[in-house]
Amino acid sequence: MNVISAIKAYIVKMTSESEPGMKILLMDKETTSVISMVYGQSEIQQKEVFLLERIDSPNFANSTGLRYLKCLVFVRPTQQNITALCNELRNPKYGAYYIYFSNIIAKADIKILAEHDEHEVVKEVQELYMDYLAVNPHLFSIGLSTCFLNLNWNPSALQRTVQGIISVLLSLKKCPVIRYQANSNVCKDLGTRIDEIISKESSLFAFSQSNNSLLLILDRRDDPITPLLNQWTYQAMVHELLTINNNRVNLSDINGIPKELSEVVLSVEQDTFYAKNIFMNYGEIGTNIKELMDQFQAKAKSHQKIESIADMKSFVESYPQFKKLSGNVTKHVTVVGELNTMVNKFNLLDMSEVEQELASQNNDHYSHLQSVKKLLNNEKIRDIDATKLVMLYALRYQNHNNNDLTGLIDLLKRRGITARFLKNIVNIIEYAGSHARQSDLFNVENAVKITKRFIKGLSGVDNVYTQHKPLLHETLEDLVKGRLRDHLYPYLGGHGSGRQQDIIVFIVGGATYEESLTVHSINRNNPNFNILLGGTTVHNSASFLQEVDQATKNVPRKHTRTIRNIQFD
Amino acid sequence: MAEANLIQEGFLCPICHKDLRSANNLITHFQDIHSEEKDILSSIKDIYGKVKKKILTVDDQDLEHFKNEISLQKEKYYLEYSEPQDPGPTISHTEYFKSIRRDRLDHKTAETNKLIIRLDRLLRVFAADRKQHEQELVAWLDGSTVTRCPSCASSFNITRRQHHCRLCGSIMCTSCSYFLPYEMAQTIVTPVNNGSCKEQQTSKESDSLRICYHCLDMLESRRRVQIEQVLQPIICQLYSHLQKMKSQVQGAVDMYYKIYNSLKSGETTYLLQDLQSLRNSIADKAQMIDTISKKIASVPVDPETPKAAILQNSIRKATSSFIKEELITLPPPPTPQDLEKIKNERLAKVTDDDIPISNISIKKVMVTTGWSPANVTNEATVTEEADPLLEQMNIVRSYIKQARDAQRFEEVGSLQENLNMLKEMYKKQLVKDKNT
Structure with a gap:
C-alpha cells in the first residue's frame, strides 16, 4: 500500500494511453496539487507534456489554443468543471481531448459532455481514482484546512472527505471493513457515508482480496496534544517552523534570501537526501548535512583542477549531476540553517523540554506548573509558544484540584498577549477537553504502562525532546496485537472480526508528521502489517489552532465557564 | 536492610532484580514473567518514575555513553524509493460517450450535407426569377402565423420585415440574417462542385445569399475541420522527427549499457571497439537531437498564440535535460588495460572453455x-x-x-x-x- 506509487502508476497510464505527440495537461486547482505532489515539471516533460493549464483560471475561456496539441484533461468531476469542459468542447482549442476524471462521475454528466462534443475532438473518457494528495508513501491528505462547523462536519468537507477516501480505497484496490472511534459522531458519519458508497458501487469494489483490509476512523479531538508540540524530526520540524504546503516551503520571508531559493521543493520522490533524512532528528540532520557538504566540496575540488583533456571530459560528463547536487546542498543548508536560527532565537529547546514533560511525564503538577511559569517569564519565548504551553497545561490539568490556569492566564496577560491567543486557550478546551476524549491521553495512572514505558525508555527514548509518543502509537500497537477494544472502536454495522493486515487509519481533523513517523516505525517493526495514515489535512500547530478556532466559532462555552479571566466579546 | 543499600548495575529486572544482560532480554523477560503482576508494580511506580527522570536528565555525554553501553542500535527510519506498481482500476466511459455523440452527430452531418447540396444547387440558379427558383429548391416557411423573429424575439412590422433563410427556409428578421458572399459559398462547395462553374462567378447581380445563423454555424464548422485536415504546421514535423531520433538513441543507449556491462563482467560477446563506435554514434545523434530542438525553439511564433512560444521553449528545455541526463552521463568505455585485467581475473576463475x-x-x-x-x-x-x-x-x-x-x-x-x-x-x- 503505497499511495505515491499508486498515483504515479495512474499518471503513467494517463500519459501513455494517448497517442504520441505534443501534449498539454489541463487541470483544476486540486488536481494540480495531486500531480505536483509526485511529479516534477521536468519529469512530466519527459512524458511529452510540455504545457500545463488550469481550467478554472479566469482567462482560460478566452485564451488562444494550438490545434496541433493533444489535450490531456485531468479534473475532478465537479459541476463547474463539467460546464467549463462543455464550453471548451463547443469551441475546442486543441486537436484532440483525452478526458480523465479523478473520481466516480455520474452517467448524466458524461451524456452532457457528449452532447457538446460537436467537433468530435474527444478520443477518450475515463474515470480513475486519484482524488487525494500523496504526501509520503504511507501518508495521504485530503487537503482540507478546516472541516468542522460548530464542532460537527461542515457538509461540503464531509462530501469531499468521503470522495477522497473512496478514491484512496479504489486506487489501492481495497474494500475494507470499517471501525470508528465510538465517542465521535464525525467518525461515525464519515464511516457510514463511505459504507453507503461501497455498497452502492459494489461492482467497483469487487476486489479479490476484499476482506483483508480495515479502515479505522479516528477523531483528532482524542489527541489534541500531538499537533501542539514542537517537533524534532526533519519533515515534522520543517512543517512546524516553516510550513510545508504541497511539498513546497516558502522561504521568501527570510532576510537576504536569493530569488531561486524563495520557494523550495521538498519531495521524497525527487530528493534522495530528503527521503533519507525525513525521519532523522535535528542532531542527526546536522551531521548528515555536514557529510553532504563534504561530499560536495570534494567534488567541487576535483572540478577545480582541470589540467588535461581527460579532466575536461570527465568534468563535462559529471557536470549535470554536480549542478544537481549543488542545488540540493544549497537548499538543505538553507532550510536547516533557518531551522537552527529559529531554534536558538525562540529558545525552542527549553520550550520543547517543558512541553515533553507536560505531555508525557508523571503527574507532578507542582513542578510542571513551576517549569511553565518560569518559561512564561522568559523574554525570548514567542507569544504563540507561550500560549501553546498554557494550552498543554490546561489540557493536562483540566480536572486537577490545584489547577492554576487562572494564574497562568494572568501571566500571559502581563506579557501583553493578544486576545486572539487567549481565546485559543478556551477554544481548545471546548474543542478537545476531557469531555471530547475517550482515550486516557495522559495515561500516567496505569502502572503497567508506566513500567513498560520505563523499559522502553531505556531502549527507545534517546533524548528528552522526543519522549512523547502520540496516542496513535498505542492505538496501533493494540490494533496490531489484536487488543483494540471493540466497544471503544466498534465495527460499522456491529459486525466484523478477524485481524486485517492492511490498515488505513484516517484522522478526521488532520494528521501530523509525528504520527506519520509512528506509522512508519510500526510498519517497520511489524512486517506482517501494512499501515497507511491519512487525514483531512497534515497539521502543524499553527494550522491546528486555526482549525480549532474555526470549529468552535459561535459555539457557546460549556466546559470553560470556570476560566473567568478570559471573556469573549 | 543491607540489601537495600547494595548498588546493583546492569539490566536489572525491576521486580526480581535479576541481571538480564541486555535490554531486549529484559523486555522479553519482563513481558513473559511479570506481565500480570500489576499490584506489585503500582507500589513501586514512584521509584521508577524518579529513576526514569534521572536517566532523562543526565547530560548528553553520559547519555551517549549510556547508549553505547547498552549497545542498542537505534532504529534508523527513512523512506525507500517507491517501487512502481500497477495502476488501480479505471472505468472507461468512452463507448458510452461515443454512442451518445454518434446519435447527435449523425443527425448533424446529415443536416450539414443537406445544406451543402442545397447551396450547390442555389449557386447554379441563374434564371431571372431567382426568388421563385430558390423557393422551388428550398421550401420557405409559411410566415403568416409568425409574429416574432424566432432568434431575437422582436415582433415583425412594416419596418422589421420577415426574411427567409435561403438554405433552410426558416424565418428571421434583417438583423438576424447573415449574408454569405457567393465567392465564399463557392469555396465551400468547391470540392463537390469541382470548380465547373468558376467562370460564372462574375456574372452575379446580387453577390450574397441570405442565410440564418444556424446554417452559418454548420457551414463554418465544416469548413474549419476541412482546413485543419490539410494544415500541418512545421513544428509538428520537426517534433515527430525529434521523437524518432530520441527513440532511436534510446535503443542505442540501452544497447550501450548492455555491452558495457558485458565487457565489465569479462564476457567476450562484444569487443571494445563495439562500445566505442556505439558511443560515437550516440554522440552524433545527441548532436542532431540538440540541433532539431534548437530549430523547434526558433520557429517563428505568431503573436496571437503566446502559448506556442512557451511550448517551444519547454520542448527545447526538456530535450536538453534529456541529453544531459541520458546521453552525456554514459559511463566512459573501459581502457584496454582495464579490460585485460578483467579478462585475466575471469580466466583465473573459470578454466577456458x-x-x-x-x-x-x-x-x-x-x-x-x-x-x-x-x-x-x-x-x-x-x-x-x-x-x-x-x-x-x-x-x-x-x-x-x-x-x-x-x-x-x-x-x-x-x-x-x-x-x-x-x-x-x-x-x-x-x-x-x-x-x-
Whole structure:
C-alpha cells in the first residue's frame, strides 16, 4: 500500500494511453496539487507534456489554443468543471481531448459532455481514482484546512472527505471493513457515508482480496496534544517552523534570501537526501548535512583542477549531476540553517523540554506548573509558544484540584498577549477537553504502562525532546496485537472480526508528521502489517489552532465557564 | 536492610532484580514473567518514575555513553524509493460517450450535407426569377402565423420585415440574417462542385445569399475541420522527427549499457571497439537531437498564440535535460588495460572453455579416429565435408563480423550466443566420440 506509487502508476497510464505527440495537461486547482505532489515539471516533460493549464483560471475561456496539441484533461468531476469542459468542447482549442476524471462521475454528466462534443475532438473518457494528495508513501491528505462547523462536519468537507477516501480505497484496490472511534459522531458519519458508497458501487469494489483490509476512523479531538508540540524530526520540524504546503516551503520571508531559493521543493520522490533524512532528528540532520557538504566540496575540488583533456571530459560528463547536487546542498543548508536560527532565537529547546514533560511525564503538577511559569517569564519565548504551553497545561490539568490556569492566564496577560491567543486557550478546551476524549491521553495512572514505558525508555527514548509518543502509537500497537477494544472502536454495522493486515487509519481533523513517523516505525517493526495514515489535512500547530478556532466559532462555552479571566466579546 | 543499600548495575529486572544482560532480554523477560503482576508494580511506580527522570536528565555525554553501553542500535527510519506498481482500476466511459455523440452527430452531418447540396444547387440558379427558383429548391416557411423573429424575439412590422433563410427556409428578421458572399459559398462547395462553374462567378447581380445563423454555424464548422485536415504546421514535423531520433538513441543507449556491462563482467560477446563506435554514434545523434530542438525553439511564433512560444521553449528545455541526463552521463568505455585485467581475473576463475579456431584441423583428426560403425548412419557425411558443426560455426563467425560492421549489436549478441551453443555442442560431441 503505497499511495505515491499508486498515483504515479495512474499518471503513467494517463500519459501513455494517448497517442504520441505534443501534449498539454489541463487541470483544476486540486488536481494540480495531486500531480505536483509526485511529479516534477521536468519529469512530466519527459512524458511529452510540455504545457500545463488550469481550467478554472479566469482567462482560460478566452485564451488562444494550438490545434496541433493533444489535450490531456485531468479534473475532478465537479459541476463547474463539467460546464467549463462543455464550453471548451463547443469551441475546442486543441486537436484532440483525452478526458480523465479523478473520481466516480455520474452517467448524466458524461451524456452532457457528449452532447457538446460537436467537433468530435474527444478520443477518450475515463474515470480513475486519484482524488487525494500523496504526501509520503504511507501518508495521504485530503487537503482540507478546516472541516468542522460548530464542532460537527461542515457538509461540503464531509462530501469531499468521503470522495477522497473512496478514491484512496479504489486506487489501492481495497474494500475494507470499517471501525470508528465510538465517542465521535464525525467518525461515525464519515464511516457510514463511505459504507453507503461501497455498497452502492459494489461492482467497483469487487476486489479479490476484499476482506483483508480495515479502515479505522479516528477523531483528532482524542489527541489534541500531538499537533501542539514542537517537533524534532526533519519533515515534522520543517512543517512546524516553516510550513510545508504541497511539498513546497516558502522561504521568501527570510532576510537576504536569493530569488531561486524563495520557494523550495521538498519531495521524497525527487530528493534522495530528503527521503533519507525525513525521519532523522535535528542532531542527526546536522551531521548528515555536514557529510553532504563534504561530499560536495570534494567534488567541487576535483572540478577545480582541470589540467588535461581527460579532466575536461570527465568534468563535462559529471557536470549535470554536480549542478544537481549543488542545488540540493544549497537548499538543505538553507532550510536547516533557518531551522537552527529559529531554534536558538525562540529558545525552542527549553520550550520543547517543558512541553515533553507536560505531555508525557508523571503527574507532578507542582513542578510542571513551576517549569511553565518560569518559561512564561522568559523574554525570548514567542507569544504563540507561550500560549501553546498554557494550552498543554490546561489540557493536562483540566480536572486537577490545584489547577492554576487562572494564574497562568494572568501571566500571559502581563506579557501583553493578544486576545486572539487567549481565546485559543478556551477554544481548545471546548474543542478537545476531557469531555471530547475517550482515550486516557495522559495515561500516567496505569502502572503497567508506566513500567513498560520505563523499559522502553531505556531502549527507545534517546533524548528528552522526543519522549512523547502520540496516542496513535498505542492505538496501533493494540490494533496490531489484536487488543483494540471493540466497544471503544466498534465495527460499522456491529459486525466484523478477524485481524486485517492492511490498515488505513484516517484522522478526521488532520494528521501530523509525528504520527506519520509512528506509522512508519510500526510498519517497520511489524512486517506482517501494512499501515497507511491519512487525514483531512497534515497539521502543524499553527494550522491546528486555526482549525480549532474555526470549529468552535459561535459555539457557546460549556466546559470553560470556570476560566473567568478570559471573556469573549 | 543491607540489601537495600547494595548498588546493583546492569539490566536489572525491576521486580526480581535479576541481571538480564541486555535490554531486549529484559523486555522479553519482563513481558513473559511479570506481565500480570500489576499490584506489585503500582507500589513501586514512584521509584521508577524518579529513576526514569534521572536517566532523562543526565547530560548528553553520559547519555551517549549510556547508549553505547547498552549497545542498542537505534532504529534508523527513512523512506525507500517507491517501487512502481500497477495502476488501480479505471472505468472507461468512452463507448458510452461515443454512442451518445454518434446519435447527435449523425443527425448533424446529415443536416450539414443537406445544406451543402442545397447551396450547390442555389449557386447554379441563374434564371431571372431567382426568388421563385430558390423557393422551388428550398421550401420557405409559411410566415403568416409568425409574429416574432424566432432568434431575437422582436415582433415583425412594416419596418422589421420577415426574411427567409435561403438554405433552410426558416424565418428571421434583417438583423438576424447573415449574408454569405457567393465567392465564399463557392469555396465551400468547391470540392463537390469541382470548380465547373468558376467562370460564372462574375456574372452575379446580387453577390450574397441570405442565410440564418444556424446554417452559418454548420457551414463554418465544416469548413474549419476541412482546413485543419490539410494544415500541418512545421513544428509538428520537426517534433515527430525529434521523437524518432530520441527513440532511436534510446535503443542505442540501452544497447550501450548492455555491452558495457558485458565487457565489465569479462564476457567476450562484444569487443571494445563495439562500445566505442556505439558511443560515437550516440554522440552524433545527441548532436542532431540538440540541433532539431534548437530549430523547434526558433520557429517563428505568431503573436496571437503566446502559448506556442512557451511550448517551444519547454520542448527545447526538456530535450536538453534529456541529453544531459541520458546521453552525456554514459559511463566512459573501459581502457584496454582495464579490460585485460578483467579478462585475466575471469580466466583465473573459470578454466577456458572456448575452443580456439586453430584447433579445427586437429579435431578433424579426432573425428576420424573416433570413427566407428555405430556412427555411420548418423554422420555419414562428416568425413567428406568436415564436421557440419564446425562449418556452421564459421558461418556464424562471418555473420558476426558483418553485423558488427553494420553496428547491429543486438544481432551480434544473439549470434555470439549461437556460436557459444555450437561450441558447447561440439565439445560434447568430442567427449562422446572419445568415449566410444
